[in-house]
Structure formats: structure tokens, C-alpha cells
Amino acid sequence: MRNNRYIVIVGCGRLGSHLANHLSRAGNLVVVIDRDEPTFNDLSPDFSGFRVHGDATQMAVLREAKVKNADVLIATTHEDNVNLMVAQVARGIFSVPHVLARVFDPKREEVYAQLGIDTICPTSVAAEMFLRAVADGAAEREGTPS
Amino acid sequence: MKVLIVGGGKTLYFLCRNFAARGYQVVIINRNPEECVQLARQLSATVVCGDGSDAGILKEAGAMGADAVLAITPNDQDNLVICQLASLKFGVPRTVALANDPDNAEVFEKLGVSGFSTTRIVGSLIEQRASLEQITNLLPVGEGRVNVTEIVLDDDSPVVGKFLRDIDLPENALVAVVIRDNRPIVPRGANDLLAGDRVVLITLPENHGPVLKAFTGERI
Numbered sequence: 001m002r003n004n005r006y007i008v009i010v011g012c013g014r015l016g017s018h019l020a021n022h023l024s025r026a027g028n029l030v031v032v033i034d035r036d037e038p039t040f041n042d043l044s045p046d047f048s049g050f051r052v053h054g055d056a057t058q059m060a061v062l063r064e065a066k067v068k069n070a071d072v073l074i075a076t077t078h079e080d081n082v083n084l085m086v087a088q089v090a091r092g093i094f095s096v097p098h099v100l101a102r103v104f105d106p107k108r109e110e111v112y113a114q115l116g117i118d119t120i121c122p123t124s125v126a127a128e129m130f131l132r133a134v135a136d137g138a139a140e141r142e143g144t145p146s
Numbered sequence: 147m148k149v150l151i152v153g154g155g156k157t158l159y160f161l162c163r164n165f166a167a168r169g170y171q172v173v174i175i176n177r178n179p180e181e182c183v184q185l186a187r188q189l190s191a192t193v194v195c196g197d198g199s200d201a202g203i204l205k206e207a208g209a210m211g212a213d214a215v216l217a218i219t220p221n222d223q224d225n226l227v228i229c230q231l232a233s234l235k236f237g238v239p240r241t242v243a244l245a246n247d248p249d250n251a252e253v254f255e256k257l258g259v260s261g262f263s264t265t266r267i268v269g270s271l272i273e274q275r276a277s278l279e280q281i282t283n284l285l286p287v288g289e290g291r292v293n294v295t296e297i298v299l300d301d302d303s304p305v306v307g308k309f310l311r312d313i314d315l316p317e318n319a320l321v322a323v324v325i326r327d328n329r330p331i332v333p334r335g336a337n338d339l340l341a342g343d344r345v346v347l348i349t350l351p352e353n354h355g356p357v358l359k360a361f362t363g364e365r366i
Contacts, residue, residue, distance in 0.1 A: 057221075057222050057223045057247070057250070058247050058249065058250075059247070059249040059250065059253060060249065079223065080199075080227070081199050081221070081223035081224050081226070081227040082223045084223070084226075084227055084230075085222065085223040085226050085227065086223075088226075088257050089253055089257070092256055092257055093253060093256055105200070107200075107201040107202070108199070108200075108201065108227070108231070111201070111230070111231055111234050111235050114234060115230075115234070
């Protein structure tokens with residue numbers, strides 16, 4: 001993985017700030033957008049990127065974050081619809097080559113897969129892991145290795 | 147005709163009343179339980195309480211058989227997703243999204259959803275109305291990218307008595323036709339303008355104001 005990319009992260013919550021810290025430390029140029037300024041406190045002291053305070057569903061804010069130059073955009077806010085809209089705008093209007101959106105609702109994820117938007121659904125991922133853990137636990141107790 | 151409207155507030159209320167009066171079958175989706183009770187009491191419409199951008203709620207509201215979906219919530223992202231789900235998942239033939247941020251009207255169009263901005267509509271209405279009684283006709287063409295305006299010149303107009311070539315017109319503007327005594331003339335530089343002439347102007351929205359000013363004086 002190249003580590004000198006321009007990465008825009010929308011939403012500076014637990015996930016967004018974690019990704020931002022990690023990717024910045026790895027040497028990427030990171031810009032974080034959030035409409036709540038205090039969330040920027042979750043960025044680590046060695047975060048060397050930029051902070052943009054504003055609502056990412058407004059074109060003006062995305063322009064300020066220079067999304068058109070981005071190699072990667074990750075939409076991590078806690079609102080599915082914000083993530084889906086920002087992801088589509090980044091791809092369709094700013095032609096960002098790699099766009100990822102977090103979508104909690106599996107039903108919504110399904111529809112946007114049709115539109116070619118890369119999504120990660122924490123609900124499905126967690127469900128899958130729980131189910132696997134449950135199955136493994138049952139297998140162990142029965143003494144049959146899974 | 148079955149119309150599904152997602153949102154709340156007075157706009158939704160009066161819109162629904164209007165649609166119901168025309169005999170449309172109206173279904174409202176609103177996420178505030180108290181407003182839902184109010185709406186159900188006041189309107190002869192089906193009210194579904196929930197998140198309109200949830201496929202389950204859209205289904206419950208009968209999106210499958212709807213002729214049109216109108217998303218007018220205060221959140222642009224919700225309006226976009228509501229319309230996309232309605233058309234992609236439920237095959238609704240016509241969906242329209244309100245763009246609270248005027249920039250998003252264009253964004254929606256690019257993403258394949260038809261969008262409108264009330265700010266823009268009201269803004270241009272005010273501009274047109276406030277302009278003058280002299281403006282007798284205004285017709286936006288090319289999806290509003292071009293204005294065709296007819297104005298009547300009076301004695302105070304700064305262009306009266308001048309030749310067309312001597313009038314300092316902003317870029318991208320054209321005097322298309324001059325109608326004098328009910329006789330249309332397609333003017334050239336050597337034509338003059340007189341009080342009482344009806345002038346048809348072609349302008350772009352960005353220079354519409356300055357062009358009108360050039361023809362009517364400082365009264366705009």
C-alpha cells in the first residue's frame with residue numbers, strides 16, 4: 001500500500017478518528033471533516049493532517065477539503081444517508097478513484113452495491129463474526145474441531 | 147394517482163391538502179409520532195410513522211405501487227436516499243427531492259435524482275417580481291439557463307433615442323426583437339430604440355440584472 005496518498009475522512013467519531021490517526025501516522029496526507037468541532041479532540045497529538053469543520057453534505061465544504069484531489073475518501077459518520085450521499089458525490093462529481101462508505105443498515109447496503117458504491121456494513125460484519133464464534137463454541141463443546 | 151410524500155411541516159401539510167383536493171391518493175411518511183397524529187387528524191391521507199429512508203417503511207407505505215415519491219425533509223442526504231431507494235428498490239417512476247442547499251439541486255441531478263431548490267425558486271421569483279411592471283413577460287428556457295424577457299421602454303429609459311451599436315451591453319446578452327407599433331423588427335446596430343418599443347432580450351441568469359438595468363435605468 002502506498003503511504004503518500006491524499007485521504008479525506010468524513011466524520012471524526014471513534015472510527016473516523018482512529019482511521020485518521022492511523023493513516024496519518026503511516027505517512028498519508030489526511031483531511032478530516034466533521035460538523036462538530038469538539039470531535040477533533042479525538043485526533044492524536046501526532047496527527048499531522050488537516051481539519052475541516054462543516055457539513056459534508058454541502059458542496060462548499062467538500063470543495064474546501066479539496067475532495068477533487070483526493071485518492072481515497074472514507075465516509076464514516078453515524079448517519080447512513082450522509083455517508084451514502086457523500087460517497088456518491090465524491091465518486092460521481094469529484095471523480096475520487098477510491099470511495100468507501102460505512103452503512104449500518106444491511107438493506108440499504110444492498111441497494112447501493114447496485115450503484116457501484118463500496119460499502120462496509122458493521123452490522124453484517126459483526127453478525128457474521130458472532131455467528132462464527134457461536135458455531136465454533138458449539139463445535140468445541142461437542143469435541144469436533146471446526 | 148398515488149403520491150408518497152416524506153417530510154413534515156407546513157409545506158407538507160398544504161401540499162397534501164392540495165393533492166387530496168385533486169383526488170390523488172396521498173401517503174405521508176413522517177418520523178415524529180406527535181406530528182403523525184396531527185396530520186392523520188387534519189388530512190384525508192394515510193400516515194406512516196417512521197424513517198422514510200428505511201426500505202421497510204417505504205414498503206409499508208406502499209412504495210411498490212406509487213406513481214411518485216416526493217422527499218421534502220430538511221436533510222438533503224435523506225431526501226437523496228429516499229428517492230434512490232424508491233426508484234431502485236421499488237421502481238417508482240417519478241421521484242423528486244428537495245435540495246435545502248441550493249448547490250445540491252445540481253448534485254441530485256448528476257446522481258440521477260430530479261431535485262429542486264425552494265431557495266432558488268423563491269429567489270428568482272422575487273427578482274422577477276421586484277424588477278418592474280415594465281417587464282411584461284419572462285420565460286426561462288434551457289432549464290433556466292437562459293432568460294427571454296420582454297420589456298417596454300418608457301421615456302426615462304437610458305437607451306431611448308440611441309442606436310443599438312451605441313448601447314453598452316454586458317457580455318452574453320442580445321436584443322432579439324424590437325416590436326414597434328405591433329411590427330416586429332429584428333434589429334441591427336444601425337437601428338435605434340424609441341419610447342414605447344417592446345424589446346425582447348435574451349440574457350443569462352448571471353447578467354440578467356445588469357442587462358435590465360442598462361435598459362431601464364437604475365430603478366431595479
